[in-house]
Amino acid sequence: MPAKFITSAIRAADLPESGKPHICMLGRSNVGKSSLINHLAGQKGLARTSSQPGLTQTINLFEFDGRYMLVDLPGYGYSRKARSKGEGFERMLSGYLSEAELLKLVVLIIDARHGLTELDRDALAQLKEAQLPHVIVANKSDKLSNSQAAQITRELRTEFPDAKVILHSINDSRGLGEIREAIEKAVRAHKEERKG
Ligand code: GTP
Numbered sequence: 001m002p003a004k005f006i007t008s009a010i011r012a013a014d015l016p017e018s019g020k021p022h023i024c025m026l027g028r029s030n031v032g033k034s035s036l037i038n039h040l041a042g043q044k045g046l047a048r049t050s051s052q053p054g055l056t057q058t059i060n061l062f063e064f065d066g067r068y069m070l071v072d073l074p075g076y077g078y079s080r081k082a083r084s085k086g087e088g089f090e091r092m093l094s095g096y097l098s099e100a101e102l103l104k105l106v107v108l109i110i111d112a113r114h115g116l117t118e119l120d121r122d123a124l125a126q127l128k129e130a131q132l133p134h135v136i137v138a139n140k141s142d143k144l145s146n147s148q149a150a151q152i153t154r155e156l157r158t159e160f161p162d163a164k165v166i167l168h169s170i171n172d173s174r175g176l177g178e179i180r181e182a183i184e185k186a187v188r189a190h191k192e193e194r195k196g
C-alpha cells in the first residue's frame with residue numbers, strides 16, 4: 001500500500017487539514033504502534049521504531065493510498081521526554097483525541113503477553129466516553145504459544161464484547177487483514193457521513 005510521511009506536530013491543532021479520515025494508533029510506549037504502521041504500509045522504515053520505549057514524541061501523520069491518514073502517537077506510560085518538552089503529554093494525547101474531528105478509528109494496541117494495564121483501561125474508558133470507534137490489537141503474539149494466544153484472545157473478547165479484538169504480530173501476517181478491514185470500514189463510514 002503506497003504510504004508517505006506527511007508531517008509531525010506537537011499539538012493536534014497544528015496538524016494540516018486534509019479532509020481525509022484519521023485512524024490513530026494508541027497504546028503504551030514500546031507496544032508496537034509505529035511498527036504496526038510500517039506493517040500496514042509494507043515499508044519497514046516509514047515510521048521510526050526502537051527497542052527502547054519513548055521513541056515517538058510527536059503526533060506523526062502518514063498518508064495511505066491517498067485516501068486516509070494513519071496517525072502515530074507517542075506512547076503512554078513513558079512520558080519523561082515529552083513532558084520536559086513543555087507540552088504536557090497527557091494534554092497532547094487527550095487534546096488529539098478530543099479535537100481531531102476527522103478521527104474515525106482508534107487502534108488501541110496492547111501487549112498480548114501482558115493484557116490490559118491500568119493505563120490501557122483508562123484509555124479505553126476515555127474512548128468509550130468520547131464514543132470513538134475503536135478496535136483492540138493484541139500485539140507481539142509471536143511471543144506466545146498458539147494456545148496462550150487463543151486464551152488471551154478469548155479472555156479479551158469476553159471482557160470487551162463491544163470491541164473488535166485482533167491478534168497481531170509484525171513477524172507474520174496474523175491479524176493484518178483484519179486490521180486493514182477495520183480501517184477500510186472506518187474510511188467507508190466517513191465517506192457515507194460526508195455524502196449524507
Ligand atoms: P513508542 O514510540 O516508544 O511509544 O513505541 P511504539 O509503540 O511505537 O513501539 P515500536 O513500534 O517502536 O516497537 C517497539 C519494539 O517492539 C521494537 O523493538 C519492535 O521491533 C518491537 N515489536 C513491535 N511489534 C512487534 C511484534 O509484533 N512482535 C515482536 N516480537 N516485536 C515487536
Ligand code: MG
Pocket residue numbers: 033034035048049055056072073074075
Ligand atoms: Mg512509536
